[in-house]
Every structure is written in C-alpha cells, then in structure tokens.
Amino acid sequence: MAGSGTAHLRNGDDIVIRVEDLTVEFPAKGGNSVHAVSGISFDVRRGETLGLVGESGCGKSTTGRALLQLPAPTGGSVQLDGEELTHLSRSEMTARRTDIQMIFQDPISSLNPRRTIGKIVAEPLDVWGPTASDEQWVLVASILDAVGIDPESAKYKRPHEYSGGQCQRISIARALVMEPKVIICDEPVSALDVSVQAQILNMLEDLKAKYGLTLVFIAHDLAVVKNISDRVAVMYLGKMCEISDSDDLYATPAHPYTQLLMDSHPEPDPEAIIDETVVLGGEIPSPIFPPSGCRFRTRCEFADERCANEEPKMVKISDDHYVACHHPLTEVGK
Amino acid sequence: MSSSAVSDSRPLLSVRDLRTHFDVGGHAVKAVDGVSFDVYEGKTLGIVGESGCGKTVLSRSIMGITTASNASTSGSVNYAGTELVGKSKRALRAFWGEEMAMVFQDPMTSLNPVVRIGRQLTEHLRAHKKLSKSEANELAVQLLTWVRIPEPKERLSNFPHQMSGGMRQRVCIAIALACSPKLLFADEPTTALDVTVQHQILNLLAQQQQERQMGMVLVTHDLGVVATRTDDIAVMYAGKIVEKASTSALFSRMRHPYTQSLFWSIPKTSEPKHTRLSAIVGRPPNLAALPSGCSFADRCPYVQPICREVEPKLQTIDSHSFACHLPVGSTEAEAALSANISAGLPQSEGAAARREAQQGSLT
Numbered sequence: 001m002a003g004s005g006t007a008h009l010r011n012g013d014d015i016v017i018r019v020e021d022l023t024v025e026f027p028a029k030g031g032n033s034v035h036a037v038s039g040i041s042f043d044v045r046r047g048e049t050l051g052l053v054g055e056s057g058c059g060k061s062t063t064g065r066a067l068l069q070l071p072a073p074t075g076g077s078v079q080l081d082g083e084e085l086t087h088l089s090r091s092e093m094t095a096r097r098t099d100i101q102m103i104f105q106d107p108i109s110s111l112n113p114r115r116t117i118g119k120i121v122a123e124p125l126d127v128w129g130p131t132a133s134d135e136q137w138v139l140v141a142s143i144l145d146a147v148g149i150d151p152e153s154a155k156y157k158r159p160h161e162y163s164g165g166q167c168q169r170i171s172i173a174r175a176l177v178m179e180p181k182v183i184i185c186d187e188p189v190s191a192l193d194v195s196v197q198a199q200i201l202n203m204l205e206d207l208k209a210k211y212g213l214t215l216v217f218i219a220h221d222l223a224v225v226k227n228i229s230d231r232v233a234v235m236y237l238g239k240m241c242e243i244s245d246s247d248d249l250y251a252t253p254a255h256p257y258t259q260l261l262m263d264s265h266p267e268p269d270p271e272a273i274i275d276e277t278v279v280l281g282g283e284i285p286s287p288i289f290p291p292s293g294c295r296f297r298t299r300c301e302f303a304d305e306r307c308a309n310e311e312p313k314m315v316k317i318s319d320d321h322y323v324a325c326h327h328p329l330t331e332v333g334k
Numbered sequence: 335m336s337s338s339a340v341s342d343s344r345p346l347l348s349v350r351d352l353r354t355h356f357d358v359g360g361h362a363v364k365a366v367d368g369v370s371f372d373v374y375e376g377k378t379l380g381i382v383g384e385s386g387c388g389k390t391v392l393s394r395s396i397m398g399i400t401t402a403s404n405a406s407t408s409g410s411v412n413y414a415g416t417e418l419v420g421k422s423k424r425a426l427r428a429f430w431g432e433e434m435a436m437v438f439q440d441p442m443t444s445l446n447p448v449v450r451i452g453r454q455l456t457e458h459l460r461a462h463k464k465l466s467k468s469e470a471n472e473l474a475v476q477l478l479t480w481v482r483i484p485e486p487k488e489r490l491s492n493f494p495h496q497m498s499g500g501m502r503q504r505v506c507i508a509i510a511l512a513c514s515p516k517l518l519f520a521d522e523p524t525t526a527l528d529v530t531v532q533h534q535i536l537n538l539l540a541q542q543q544q545e546r547q548m549g550m551v552l553v554t555h556d557l558g559v560v561a562t563r564t565d566d567i568a569v570m571y572a573g574k575i576v577e578k579a580s581t582s583a584l585f586s587r588m589r590h591p592y593t594q595s596l597f598w599s600i601p602k603t604s605e606p607k608h609t610r611l612s613a614i615v616g617r618p619p620n621l622a623a624l625p626s627g628c629s630f631a632d633r634c635p636y637v638q639p640i641c642r643e644v645e646p647k648l649q650t651i652d653s654h655s656f657a658c659h660l661p662v663g664s665t666e667a668e669a670a671l672s673a674n675i676s677a678g679l680p681q682s683e684g685a686a687a688r689r690e691a692q693q694g695s696l697t
Binding site for chain 2 (some may be wrong): 055201266
C-alpha cells in the first residue's frame, strides 16, 4: 500500500474488532467514484488502543465511520466480537450500536446548543433505557462525575456555558453512558489547546482502565497518537502503509511515508535536525484516480517501475511490525 | 539571534508597554496588557501562547488592523523611527504592504473566493506601484515563482477553490511579500495545514526571510513550530509576556512555571507510549476579571501566598526575561514546590509525578 494484504492480522479470542479488506467508495461526477478507503485490514484486541494516523484525505475518519456502518462500507468485512456487522439489517445494527460509540473532533458543534447537559447525556438512555428519569439521573451523574464535570451544576446548564475541553468531556460522558465496548475517537483533541489536550488524553487513559474500553484513536498529530496508542496504523490515500507497536514504529519506521511524516513533525526541541531544503512536495493525488501500484509512489524518492505496476502487500518486518512497501527502510523478516 | 550580535544595531520594530483593551459591557477585556519587545532585521521572533492569550490581538494591534469599535490601544509601537500608535488608518496605509505585511491562519477564508488568483495577487501592487495590467501580470508570475508554485502562468486564472490549502497559503505569502515588506507577521500560518505541508511552508517562510533579511514575527500555539524556526521566543499568558529569551536559552532553561508546564503537557515522539502527561489544571483566567497578583497563580505548581497578592514584574537576568516571584530552578521555587506537593495541592500533582519518575530513573 500503500498496499493491501492481511499478513498483519492476528488471531485469538480477545480480538474485539476485525476489519478485512474494507472498501468505502463514494459516487463522483461522470460515473467515477472517490476511493476513500481501498481494501484495508486491521484488528483491535480487547483493552487495546489502535491509533490511525495520516494526513487529511487519507481515509482515517471514513474508516472510523465505516466501523459504525455510517455509511455501510462498499465492500469488505467488519466484525465486532466475531459478529459480522456489514450483513446486519438496519434494525439489527441499531441494536448493536450501543457497543460502539463515537466522539468527534469539534466538541461544541457535536452537542445540541438548546438542550441541557443533563438531557444531552441522558438522551441515549431514552432509547435504550432505563427511561425513568430518576434512574437515568443516577447513571448520568456518576458518568459526569467520572469525566470531571460537576453533575449538580451541569444538570440545567447548556453547552455554551462550558469551554471546549469541558464540552469534549461531556461528549465522552454521552458515549460512556451506553457502556460501550469500543469507542471510536475521531480527532478528539485537535480542536483543543495543548494544556487541555493533556487533560483529555490522561482522562481517556484513566477511563479506558476504569471501564475496560477498547479505543480506535484517529488523529493527525504523530506525538498524540504515539502517546495514547498501543499500536499505530499509518494510512495514505485510502490504503494502509504500515502497522506496528507504537514504540517500534517511531523507533524504526519502515515505510518512506511514515518517515516523511516523522521528518515533518515539529518536535519542541531546538536541537532537532530539520530538512530546510523541502519547500515543495508532491500534493496528495486525487482519490478519484489514484496512482496505480503503490499509491504513495508519486511522492516517494525510492519509487521505481515495480511500484507503478505492482501493489505492495503487507510483509512482516519484526514481531508486530508490518509494512506494505517494495523498498522498506528496514530489513524485512528479521 | 544571540543578543550580542544585535546589541549594536537598532531594532526594526520596538514595542513598548502596548495595551489593547476591549470595552465589553463596561468591563475592560485586557487582551494585550503591557507588552514590550523588539524585532530586528533578518531575525525571527516567535510568540507562543494558547487560545485567548492575546497573541493574535497583539500582532493586529501592531499593524493597526484591530477593527472593533470598542478597542482602545495605548503604548508605543515604533517602526524604524516612526510612532504608529495613534496614526489614522489612512496614514497607516503607507506602511501596510510596503513596510509590514501579514500572513493569516486560514488560507481558505483569507482569499476572495470569486476573484481569480492573478488579480488578488496584483490588485494591491497596482494600487501601490501604479503598474499597468501587463506589468502587474508579469510580476504576479514572478511572485508565484518565489513561493514555488508550479506552472505559475496557468495558475493566474485559477480561483482559490481550484487550489489546495497549501497552495492557497503560498498565494497568501506571495501577496504579503509582493511589495517587499521589511517586517512580516505570520499569524499561525500553518495551523490549518497538514504536517508535511506545514514543513514546506515553514521552510519557505524561513528562506524568504533570510533572502530578504526581513524581520519576522511568527505567532503560534505550537512550541514545536518555534523550537527550530526562531531566534527569540516570547511566551504570552493572559495578555502579558511572561517569559522572553533566545530560543536556545528558553529551551535549555525555562524560568517561568507556565512555560515549563506548557512544555510538559505536550506529548513528544521521543517519549515511550502511554507516558503520563503533566496537564495544566484549570483554565486560563477571564480577561475581563483578572485576579490580583499573578494571572497564572491558580494553575501554578509553585504557587505561594505572595503570588496572589503582588503581580510579578518582568525581570531580566543575562538577557533572559521572566515575570515570576519563584522562577523555576531557584531554591525558593524548589522549596515552594515541595511544600505544595506535601500539602496535596491539585496543581502540583503533575510535577509530583514527574519528580517521582525522575528520582526513579536516577536510582
């Protein structure tokens, strides 16, 4: 990938999410289609955090939404605890939705401005019960307390009375009230200041331990993703480039695109070596007509004829480190 | 910039005790509250702070482009010998573009969506330099070449929506550079861009700044962006500069607890996964009702009673300025932190965990 292949998939009873050959396409002008996600595969173990990282347009948010069948993927399989979600009818899927919840990037616009915090967090309970308001409030209050929002004052307040960081806490409470198995976090901290970002990241780690959550964490910031994730998958133009244990990925990136991302990431260190010569790079190609073979080849310094003709498949670099590249930066099969 | 290299040259821009207050319902919102600094030719000053610290209002106040009718600016902005505060918009117009220019955060909204790139690039040139249409077009091609836009001739007839975010920000930079300003303000120029594009745009700005020997003010929330791209850094909190030093001095020895806390709260790729972050507790103060004493006191791990009573003045030791009663690294600060940790003060929790980890790694 950026290639395909399933060599990196794991087996075991503790796999909560298993995605195989996931494809999401949207119709475009002239009978073409936008290839948002093109055949990616990954799995997430219970209690694990998988980070999805990549630049805008790489398909990371679409992947997150496809797990929830929002919209249902064009092809491929999404399994939650062994149950295939792509075959479910609308009502069957509705019944499973409590197990997967999502939190979004913009905390303020994802809360209804006209409703009170008490109502917002209790709304999922109106559908799933308990529906008695006093029973609901016991649950809501305990969850609000867990995310660091004072329940008594929140009950009758509305979103505009809270800061961005607090609204993100409320969004997390709304997701948690369903006691989900999996939470998909789509850029949950990128709209927040760094001091608040640290509070939310620490809180997610605490809640994960407390409620036994499994997280899929989507973000563009390499440092944020490394901090919170056990494993990280790097995506580019609808394909997966590399997946690895996060410490290992950052120590020895194998895909040229991962390396490019890391070289571009500004570390708060004046001694950091930066390549000052790059003033123009390849733009991301159109997802309507993606390049043949490896999709990254138009920006890759190692690209050759093979990269244009043959799509690379996932190969093992070391334990729990897989890359889809014909010219990986580290030796294959150590 | 090392401070010795500039001591003999006059600053290009000298800001002294600049204040911009907004009158909101009878209360003064002190967005910029007594800020002083200098910018030298060929040097870059980074201004770092979180949302609402006044960094954007600061650069707009210097340029004289605060449009709000309830804003009042006082203090002194001396640009190459001319005082700018109090000048009319009409008089300032002679400075905009030719002397100082600005690149804004959002390349999507700072270009006019219904005007072709070529005209947007040259309309101010034609106003300033009285160029003919064909001369202006030639210059526009030249400008796009400077900012490394491929096929510049063809791009002139494009509308902004036909270009990517990075390309649009290049156009904005080209517009800012068009009249060869001596001072460039870049207000979060890469915040809306992807990380690989951010890298390219920052390189481009640095190259142009070096070639033209411009003074540059780089405003950002990201300590990572300023670490390798600036000569000096000023850290802002609640409308004031709380610490200012050369970039290397600031990173090697942070003196203000806010700078240190900000640095600690950032996740770093050099740290192992699941490293506990030292978050700063609470939120920045309300700028309309600042506490007496130090504005950071409520969130500071080192806080002592004096911090809530007396506002610390900016003091300078070896050209490193900071506004703190208990500067980080002093024996008083260490004692204060120990006392706060043993008293179980919530804001010292992060520092306590960090201290424990450090002792653990030493033994």
